[in-house]
Ligand code: ARG
């Protein structure tokens with residue numbers, strides 16, 4: 001069944017309070033609920049409670065036995081036409097819950113995941129985000145640690161009670177119980193509230209907590225300083241869980257994390273891990289206001305909390321680290337995941353209008369494009385009006401479940417702007433193309449822009465969107481002739497003129513990537529080399545180099561052309577420019593991903609050939625090693641960090657640049673330098689980079705075995721070990737290596753991290769996954785069929801590996817179609833996977 005936004009109706013009852021009593025048992029946990037309901041004045045009186053996989057033991061209304069009608073997805077019951085108390089007792093099986101949704105067990109501990117619709121697997125309840133209530137929770141169990149949301153109110157032997165004073169929807173409910181180690185901390189809020197902070201981990205992980213704890217304190221401080229948002233309970237708990245479908249979850253006062261998104265130490269985590277952990281801790285913490293205090297009316301509004309919170313965490317990372325580096329990384333990610341999603345059958349608006357399984361809409365479009373919309377809004381109204389509008393949002397809507405309309409209305413009220421056209425960014429699917437042309441006429445310089453959005457099933461009749469175009473003009477000598485200004489484009493075609501210029505300028509448009517569009521430029525190619533050398537905007541300077549590399553690769557793929565000398569020259573200058581941040585230089589050296597090249601080819605109407613893309617990329621890397629080889633050793637040496645390891649941005653930047661040089665060297669010395677680094681390194685960043693270069697150079701087998709022996713007991717490090725072998729494989733070996741790894745005794749495929757370490761790496765290896773013989777497709781399909789009955793959510797997510805299938809040649813399409821049909825023909829395929837595959841498969 002499909003659910004539509006237009007069908008939204010409020011629930012007919014208020015939930016005045018909720019009291020839950022858990023008696024924990026691995027296979028027979030009892031949950032007693034006592035819920036005070038009151039009919040709403042205009043409700044229809046229909047009393048429906050969601051409930052799935054529950055055994056109802058008893059039900060009462062105002063103390064008298066009730067006789068509900070039970071269906072697959074819930075129950076209905078006759079209820080009085082006045083306030084009443086609903087009491088029910090149900091039984092669930094946490095140990096048998098491999099889907100990791102609702103109450104389940106992970107490594108001996110009890111934990112929960114309720115967003116979006118998992119609470120209904122815990123007890124009968126109106127499991128919808130617009131039903132908010134105050135929860136009191138009692139937990140009985142012989143576990144030293146018993147946690148739930150809010151503040152602790154009572155603790156005795158084998159029992160704990162929690163009270164959360166802030167009304168919340170059920171998806172923010174959480175419970176954790178087990179034998180856990182605590183890493184404590186504390187934070188004093190700006191108004192003097194002393195908050196107890198705890199990071200709970202499995203015994204053995206004690207040494208991986210300090211970084212996450214510090215990130216939490218930094219996040220709390222940042223939200224006070226930048227958004228004026230203070231924490232609102234006496235205690236904040238974070239728990240690390242090994243079996244988790246996603247990154248983490250913002251449950252009120254009790255955030256639950258995938259252990260990979262919180263546990264960190266220098267010898268087990270890379271610099272990228274540290275940065276990601278800091279961002280996710282911030283993200284979940286920031287949800288306390290953008291998500292929890294103000295939540296979503298329904299799941300179509302998911303971007304209301306996710307887009308805004310991703311935007312907020314990106315601001316945090318920019319402040320904590322390097323803003324240009326963060327921006328460039330985010331754009332790389334957006335292009336890689338969101339643009340690909342927009343181009344295929346899974347394209348949907350940032351606010352979708354229908355779905356079958358909401359878990360399938362936790363997408364790059366909702367999250368990352370959703371964040372871009374907030375960023376554009378801020379760019380359009382200005383930083384000052386943005387903060388005032390957000391303050392108004394908090395004032396006006398605290399304690400409510402809201403819509404995108406509510407969000408945009410605070411901006412309209414604050415600024416007097418009409419945001420009707422801006423709303424199209426939320427309702428239209430697809431990535432707009434923005435074409436730019438120029439004119440130079442007796443001292444007047446004109447930029448002419450044309451926007452277009454390809455019609456799709458999701459958006460058959462697209463209309464022009466408002467596009468903030470941050471642009472500046474550079475004088476021929478490289479100085480800024482016109483500093484950055486925001487050109488506000490509202491029409492399909494629109495020109496902007498600049499007068500009073502002494503000479504024809506070079507334009508720098510879409511500075512900072514001011515809108516999520518594909519820029520198509522008719523401007524002279526020489527502009528790019530000029531911008532690469534001179535642009536004052538760090539994003540566009542990077543973008544100039546990136547587009548030279550992209551075009552050079554695309555030419556090589558189409559015609560077998562040799563790499564563009566302008567690119568080699570540009571990289572030589574960049575590499576030697578010590579005024580540039582090392583992290584930024586390392587990013588400059590990155591090449592567009594092979595899947596991104598396929599996206600670009602498909603956009604221009606060419607069928608991408610994964611083998612040709614691979615060959616061109618390899619040729620480019622070899623040519624680059626040959627051209628820049630003389631610099632590799634000196635730059636590598638200059639960026640060795642000599643002081644003790646710290647995961648800060650400065651050190652990480654040096655390591656990133658040095659490791660980029662190590663990869664260059666690997667093509668020249670067969671991995672000899674990498675072997676020396678591997679032996680000497682005292683941190684995972686350098687170890688893993690070295691191992692990767694050695695594997696690519698074909699001399700990594702011994703190191704791989706030594707790595708396994710050293711880390712076999714560390715789950716998170718072993719995930720890297722599994723993934724790296726697939727990532728670093730030659731395309732004709734990828735599926736074979738992945739298949740062999742699934743036979744490894746530690747390939748615990750029911751653990752989502754471990755499953756993803758092999759299958760995610762396979763799907764992400766463009767030429768290997770798309771190997772002509774179809775082995776990659778076949779292997780992934782086998783494992784999706786196997787995982788689906790165990791864990792539908794993770795299976796469905798992984799199906800997106802096939803989302804771009806229509807862009808490849810007929811032979812590959814035939815192979816993929818056969819695999820999609822094979823999976824679809826599996827008896828009892830989950831709703832999650834069925835929805836994903838039918839959307840991907842499409843008709844015809
Ligand atoms: N709200 C969580 C976050 O963004 C993600 C929860 C995802 N859950 C899901 N069932 N898809 O941090």
Ligand code: ZN
Pocket residue numbers: 283287305306309
């Ligand atoms: Zn989130």
